[in-house]
């Protein structure tokens with residue numbers, strides 16, 4: 538087990554966003570998290586990387602309960618994790634190559650030559666080797682997401698968390714991102730957690746799909762079981778409210 542949440546609750550003031558979450562994610566697995574807007578998906582992802590702390594419960598990443606760690610200890614755990622944010626979160630004043638190199642420069646003792654080599658290799662992986670010297674504002678949304686992915690894999694982390702990686706992209710670009718997510722799993726044996734609204738993407742990339750409804754996990758199954766679920770809330774969500 539690489540990630541394990543035990544009895545996790547999260548409230549903002551009096552509002553309970555996540556209720557009694559128990560979730561185990563295996564090494565090498567891709568888990569998709571689906572659910573309506575505001576159901577708590579992003580909060581769940583943030584708990585897994587320590588950007589939010591649970592109000593109660595445990596968040597195990599490998600052999601550490603990160604809910605108990607201070608910022609410095611958390612930083613060490615995060616070196617083993619990559620995150621692809623919803624809006625890419627690139628530094629606008631840095632080139633694509635510098636964005637990908639940023640974490641390596643901050644957190645490793647690699648030489649500039651070694652970093653340059655890694656940046657080239659990762660940009661090549663995401664199909665952007667010719668864009669190293671571009672600025673983020675010269676790229677499309679899908680290209681920015683790919684740069685963000687290159688940055689997330691630069692450290693060769695064991696875990697990658699994706700917050701809506703295909704939202705706002707056309708179907709072809711969304712398909713490219715999905716293939717890259719699958720590539721990181723198959724070739725790099727990464728464990729991935731992907732928050733998405735995109736059911737085609739969830740079916741394609743995920744070993745299992747977790748559905749959150751009003752802060753609770755109401756289904757945790759493979760794609761076939763989700764598609765054929767007898768739970769009305771699941772059917773309504775996956776069919777976009779169009780009950781069939």
Ligand SMILES: Nc1ncnc2c1ncn2[C@@H]1O[C@H](COP(=O)(O)OP(=O)(O)OP(=O)(O)O)[C@@H](O)[C@H]1O
Pocket residue numbers: 549554572573574575576577578579580581
């Ligand atoms: N820092 C915060 N302070 C207060 N409330 C918050 C905070 N972060 C999230 N919330 C609330 O928690 C709820 C769940 O938010 P979250 O972003 O996890 O939902 P989501 O399922 O990812 O939604 P979406 O699909 O729209 O991104 C929302 O009602 C939101 O307003």
